[in-house]
Amino acid sequence: MTTVAELKQAAITAIETRKDEIKDIAQQVLNNPETGFTEQKTASLVKKHFDALGISYQDSLAITGIKGKVAGGAGPGPAVAVIGELDSLRVLEHPYHDEVTGAAHACGHHCQIGSMIGAMIGLLTPNVIQNLSGSIVPIAVPAEEFIEVERRMNLREEGKVEFMGGKQEFIKLGVFDDVDMAMICHTTSDKFKLGIGGTSNGHVVKFVQYTGRGAHAGGAPHMGINALNAAMIGLSAVNANRETFREQDTVRVHGIMTRGGDAVSAVPSNVTLEWRVRGGNLDAIVNNSSKVDRSFRAGALAVGAKVSITNIAGYMPMRNNKTLQNMFTVNATDVVGKENVLVRPDTHNGGGSTDMGDLAQIMPLIHPYCGGATGTGHGKDYVIQDYEIAVIQPAKAMAMTVIDLLSEQAVKAVEVKTTDKAPMTKDQYLKFQRERNQVTEFDGSKA
Numbered sequence: 001m002t003t004v005a006e007l008k009q010a011a012i013t014a015i016e017t018r019k020d021e022i023k024d025i026a027q028q029v030l031n032n033p034e035t036g037f038t039e040q041k042t043a044s045l046v047k048k049h050f051d052a053l054g055i056s057y058q059d060s061l062a063i064t065g066i067k068g069k070v071a072g073g074a075g076p077g078p079a080v081a082v083i084g085e086l087d088s089l090r091v092l093e094h095p096y097h098d099e100v101t102g103a104a105h106a107c108g109h110h111c112q113i114g115s116m117i118g119a120m121i122g123l124l125t126p127n128v129i130q131n132l133s134g135s136i137v138p139i140a141v142p143a144e145e146f147i148e149v150e151r152r153m154n155l156r157e158e159g160k161v162e163f164m165g166g167k168q169e170f171i172k173l174g175v176f177d178d179v180d181m182a183m184i185c186h187t188t189s190d191k192f193k194l195g196i197g198g199t200s201n202g203h204v205v206k207f208v209q210y211t212g213r214g215a216h217a218g219g220a221p222h223m224g225i226n227a228l229n230a231a232m233i234g235l236s237a238v239n240a241n242r243e244t245f246r247e248q249d250t251v252r253v254h255g256i257m258t259r260g261g262d263a264v265s266a267v268p269s270n271v272t273l274e275w276r277v278r279g280g281n282l283d284a285i286v287n288n289s290s291k292v293d294r295s296f297r298a299g300a301l302a303v304g305a306k307v308s309i310t311n312i313a314g315y316m317p318m319r320n321n322k323t324l325q326n327m328f329t330v331n332a333t334d335v336v337g338k339e340n341v342l343v344r345p346d347t348h349n350g351g352g353s354t355d356m357g358d359l360a361q362i363m364p365l366i367h368p369y370c371g372g373a374t375g376t377g378h379g380k381d382y383v384i385q386d387y388e389i390a391v392i393q394p395a396k397a398m399a400m401t402v403i404d405l406l407s408e409q410a411v412k413a414v415e416v417k418t419t420d421k422a423p424m425t426k427d428q429y430l431k432f433q434r435e436r437n438q439v440t441e442f443d444g445s446k447a
Helices: 004-017 019-030 040-053 109-123 149-157 166-173 227-240 282-303 322-336 356-360 387-406 408-419 426-436
Strands: 056-061 065-071 079-085 135-141 181-183 194-199 202-211 252-259 270-279 306-313 341-349 438-443
Touching: 004 019, 004 109, 004 322, 004 387, 019 040, 019 109, 019 387, 040 056, 040 065, 040 109, 040 135, 065 109, 079 109, 079 387, 109 135, 109 387, 135 166, 149 202, 149 270, 149 306, 166 356, 166 426, 181 322, 181 387, 181 408, 194 322, 194 387, 202 227, 202 282, 227 270, 227 282, 270 282, 282 306, 282 438, 306 426, 322 341, 322 387, 322 408, 387 408
Parallel strands: 079 135, 079 181, 194 341
Antiparallel strands: 056 065, 065 135, 202 270, 202 306, 252 270, 306 438
């Protein structure tokens, strides 16, 4: 009988044998960056490799998403998802940006596609897959980076999506209904090879539109209502509330102005903002979101403008399943050595957000990190320098963890499935998120 250690070694050998091909997959994605819900080229590449590996799949999920499924040869058992994210950011100064769209992989999602396919290469080794119970579900998800909100609002109005994050929409569509647990590995420029643990912020997304009245800025400014001034006052009011944000809630309030007026000689009549309110727990997000909305209304009130505040369901805080985390830690140690593995405490919050946090509300999962990058995440200097660390090592560690879960009649996967205490059911999650989707209209001239 083949031992678990032998199964792991077989998977590692398969990944090692094809590691140049696996790295090349990531680099192809790097050179063809696409933002959320537009990832057609990246999706085609994933499907090409699924076809080559004999993985049956559904495609066009939430526009560009793909879900594969491979049955183990040792009988029934839980389903384990290995996830990669298809999308990029927009960073116009990034060395690998798209000249037309400005899209760029300044967060390392291209490496996730490589490591997801790499893990599958290891797991599909005949002697491995025939000794696994249950199923492996490789999933390529669109739109993790919550950007281009106005464009995504248009997709929602057209009925193409309801939620604006890929995993949110996958949850609604039922893509995860037959999945019992999941994993993904994200790159970082932190100085370790593989790491796990900690949590993240959740957030709510805001699209804010101030409407004033245009007029000649030199000849008749008194005839106008300056929407830009309303926005600036609103942002000042937000800043006046910062002293009320509690450190233990890891609050982050930030955003960009996407439209500031049409001509310098005209009083700005249409100004738009995309904003975020982040926090480490749901109460902090809801309470501080209310303060920010109040501040935006204050800007409209001050100059007699109108403001429309569209609140959009953002992401939820991350939750790593402890049993899965411990398994991954052991395997990561085997791959890179104990001195190169970082385990963060549950209280560590990096401040960012991920829709893996949404999935973590309804099932057990892990969201480990891999090194190999330099620069600042989401910045023009964020570049993968070592694809061995960023793609091959996480592929090995994830494959080994899936083997732990699904070998020996999937006893460990059954344990994870039966002992995890998910905070929400799918229906509870959808209800909570739909309640975040609200539009507030306020006319400062009538208050």
